[in-house]
Amino acid sequence: MVLSVDGERVVDMEPHIGYLHRGSEKLCENELYVQIVTLFDRLDYISNLNNEMAFCRAVEKLMGLEVPERAEFIRVILCELNRVASHLLFVGTFGIDAGAMTPILYTFRDREKIQSMFEAVTGARMMHNFIRIGGVKSDVPEDFTDRVKLLRDELIQGINETDKLLSFNEIFLARTKGVGTIDADSAIAYGMSGPSLRACGVPMDVRKDEPYSVYDRFDFGIPIGENGDSWDRYYVRVEEMRQSLKIIDQALEQMPDGPTITPTRFILRPPAGEVYVRGENPRGEIGVYLVSNGTDRPYRVKIRPPSFCNLMALKEMIKNTYLADAVVILGSLDIVLGEVDR
Amino acid sequence: MAYLAFRTKLCRTPRSVEKNNNNGEQTPEPNALLDEKGRLLETLLPNVLSAFDVSIGISHDLMEVIVEPADVVAVCENLKNHSETLFNYLTCLSVVDYVEHLQVVYHLYSTQKKHKVVVKANVSSEEPSLPSVTSVWKGSDWYEREGHDLFGVIFESHPGLAPLILYEGFEGYPGRKSFPLHDYKEW
Numbered sequence: 001m002v003l004s005v006d007g008e009r010v011v012d013m014e015p016h017i018g019y020l021h022r023g024s025e026k027l028c029e030n031e032l033y034v035q036i037v038t039l040f041d042r043l044d045y046i047s048n049l050n051n052e053m054a055f056c057r058a059v060e061k062l063m064g065l066e067v068p069e070r071a072e073f074i075r076v077i078l079c080e081l082n083r084v085a086s087h088l089l090f091v092g093t094f095g096i097d098a099g100a101m102t103p104i105l106y107t108f109r110d111r112e113k114i115q116s117m118f119e120a121v122t123g124a125r126m127m128h129n130f131i132r133i134g135g136v137k138s139d140v141p142e143d144f145t146d147r148v149k150l151l152r153d154e155l156i157q158g159i160n161e162t163d164k165l166l167s168f169n170e171i172f173l174a175r176t177k178g179v180g181t182i183d184a185d186s187a188i189a190y191g192m193s194g195p196s197l198r199a200c201g202v203p204m205d206v207r208k209d210e211p212y213s214v215y216d217r218f219d220f221g222i223p224i225g226e227n228g229d230s231w232d233r234y235y236v237r238v239e240e241m242r243q244s245l246k247i248i249d250q251a252l253e254q255m256p257d258g259p260t261i262t263p264t265r266f267i268l269r270p271p272a273g274e275v276y277v278r279g280e281n282p283r284g285e286i287g288v289y290l291v292s293n294g295t296d297r298p299y300r301v302k303i304r305p306p307s308f309c310n311l312m313a314l315k316e317m318i319k320n321t322y323l324a325d326a327v328v329i330l331g332s333l334d335i336v337l338g339e340v341d342r
Numbered sequence: 343m344a345y346l347a348f349r350t351k352l353c354r355t356p357r358s359v360e361k362n363n364n365n366g367e368q369t370p371e372p373n374a375l376l377d378e379k380g381r382l383l384e385t386l387l388p389n390v391l392s393a394f395d396v397s398i399g400i401s402h403d404l405m406e407v408i409v410e411p412a413d414v415v416a417v418c419e420n421l422k423n424h425s426e427t428l429f430n431y432l433t434c435l436s437v438v439d440y441v442e443h444l445q446v447v448y449h450l451y452s453t454q455k456k457h458k459v460v461v462k463a464n465v466s467s468e469e470p471s472l473p474s475v476t477s478v479w480k481g482s483d484w485y486e487r488e489g490h491d492l493f494g495v496i497f498e499s500h501p502g503l504a505p506l507i508l509y510e511g512f513e514g515y516p517g518r519k520s521f522p523l524h525d526y527k528e529w
Contacts (some may be wrong), residue, residue: 018507026516029524139472188453191432191481202453209456275402276449276460278433287434287449302436304449312484341507 001314001330004324013326015311020341027274028301033059033133033268036301041127043303044339046089047282049075049082049118051339054129054279055301057212058288059133061277062270065262071135072214077148078121078130080244080251084155085114086282087237087244090334094234095166097331098175103166110158111232118149133268135261145252152245159241167235176231180317180329183228190313193306195236196333200228206280220251226255237334246313267296271328283307283334305339358469370452375403379457387459390424391417404460409461411472414446418461418478421450428452429459432475437493439518444470467518471496492495492517 004012024043028036040051060067092104115125121140122130129138141147142221165173183194184200197204205222207215223239225232255309272294279286284306291300310333317329368464383405387398394417397408421429429450438445448461465472466499474497475482486497487506494515497503505512514521 018505018509021507023516026521026523186480188431189480192477204453273402276404276434285433289434289436289447289449291438300436300438302434302438302447304434308484309481312481 003318003323003326004136009119010318010321010323010326013315015314016068017311017337017340019066020337022342024342025303030297031272032264032296033298036298037132038127038129040303041129042338043305043342044281044283044286044307044336045126046336047082048126048128049078050129050279050281051143051286052128053213054080054281054286055290056133056290057099057279058275059268059270060276062266062273062290062292065134067135067262068171068259069214069256069264070139070258072262073251074136074140074260075131076213076215076218077248077251077255080247081114081117081148081151083244083282084241085111085118087241088114088159089165090237090282091162091234094328094331094334095172096174099326100166100169100172103158103162106158106162106165110155110162112237113154117147122145132261134264135259137261139260145255148248152248155245156242159238159245163238165236174224175325175328176234176332177229178227179230180321180327180332181227181229182313182317186316187228187313188271190316191309192203192284192313193309194281195240196284196313198222199225199236201226206278206285207235210278212277212279214251215247217254218247220244220247220250230328233332233334246318248253269294269296281306283336283339284310303339303342305342307333307335307337307340311335311340334336373400374424376400377403378406379455380405383457383459386426390420390427401460404458404484406460406462407465408462411446411465414463415462415473415475418448418450418475421459421461422478427457428441428454430454430479430481432485433458435475435489437489437495437517439467439493440517441467443467444495446472446489446495448475463505465495468495470512471498473498474500476500491515494518 001013001015003010024039027039037052037055040055041048043051088107092107095103119125122128127172182200184202187197187200201224203222203224208222220243223236225236270292272292274291276287276289287304287308289302290298318326387405394413395410399406421427429452431451431453433451434449436447443464444467446463451458463472474486484506486500487503489495490503491505491508492515
């Protein structure tokens with residue numbers, strides 16, 4: 001990004017993006033439906049499973065394909081674990097942005113446990129390609145429930161530890177409270193979403209507004225902030241991790257037995273038509289606009305990446321702040337450039 | 343070659359889907375997929391947009407409004423400010439290349455009413471231009487720059503249509519169907 005400064009004050013800023021542009025949308029038009037899932041892994045490479053789910057839901061919606069209940073529960077548990085992993089990474093790196101070196105060591109320790117869990121279930125630490133059109137790739141291991149319960153306890157402890165260490169630290173508060181404030185109306189006008197929007201006090205969450213998958217069966221809260229500053233954006237995420245663990249808890253209890261995938265042909269040919277699906281990613285609302293003309297490849301795939309809109313609003317937040325705060329504000333948005341550029 | 347053989351063998355649609363789509367003799371109602379809010383919108387939209395020359399239809403599970411490119415800003419402003427619709431959130435702006443024409447698609451959402459609609463405008467592929475909606479939703483800024491970059495759509499009265507994703511001086515519009523996926527020289 002290019003900053004114009006007057007002494008230590010930032011007068012204007014212009015983000016320069018596009019250095020990670022791989023033409024994912026164009027590639028999608030030239031791949032089979034099953035192959036596209038792997039491309040979605042590589043958009044937001046911190047929350048792969050949430051991305052996969054968004055695309056698979058789009059195809060399922062277009063085809064009217066039913067997903068077995070057990071598969072939905074496995075999806076929800078993994079997506080929420082993914083959300084926790086993503087937020088843990090944020091908490092650590094945000095600490096570094098604000099000058100706290102220690103939290104990242106704690107959060108990476110916890111995140112590593114989730115990654116190992118993913119490895120046990122999906123076979124890969126990242127780029128899982130586990131959520132498939134019609135369900136999930138395979139059933140979970142036998143000891144999945146016990147392991148996740150153990151993991152949950154460890155995570156709660158880890159989150160509390162980090163929370164105690166960082167959240168109300170005086171220096172951290174001085175660096176983040178009241179820095180990079182944005183009000184609710186401009187946040188909505190810019191199309192911000194996810195924790196960054198909720199920090200402004202707007203309780204907007206796709207999981208609640210338009211429950212997809214089996215999210216309507218769980219009891220969970222949407223943490224919202226008050227001031228829309230960097231600290232609120234940080235703390236909303238910390239609280240969100242606790243809510244995610246609550247969802248995981250309930251999902252483990254309610255998980256039914258049964259098949260995990262609706263068998264489909266390798267080469268899918270959804271009927272001609274178009275759908276738009278929305279999903280809640282750790283960074284905000286992901287949207288997939290899928291246009292099909294009845295062939296084995298989509299006609300057009302447009303991805304609405306959450307970080308793209310959040311980054312657009314950065315200009316509003318960063319104006320008239322100090323140069324040293326610019327990094328904190330950018331960090332508080334938790335952007336992933338893989339999905340900004342696509 | 344083995345892959346091709348495999349492909350031809352398996353390229354039928356899955357049986358479960360065929361069953362869902364054909365539905366025997368009965369053809370499903372066009373609004374069968376609309377949810378409660380969508381049905382409400384179905385009755386609302388003709389009143390809200392009575393002053394404009396639009397065609398209102400249904401696209402899968404969304405209400406769709408097809409407008410003339412020149413009317414885009416007026417229709418969007420009306421949809422945003424009308425007390426019954428209040429579409430204050432631009433979810434997504436996409437450009438689709440249908441070869442004979444380009445289509446600019448606006449997915450709108452209301453944070454208060456929690457309903458959604460899709461607005462579409464067709465522009466010619468030779469000289470694609472339509473008014474920018476940045477005055478209605480600030481968030482359309484980068485989407486329009488991206489649409490200009492990848493599809494060459496000119497959004498009139500946009501504050502600055504500089505390249506966003508591609509570098510300065512890139513030739514051609516890589517989003518379009520006519521742009522080759524391989525076989526082009528970049529450097």
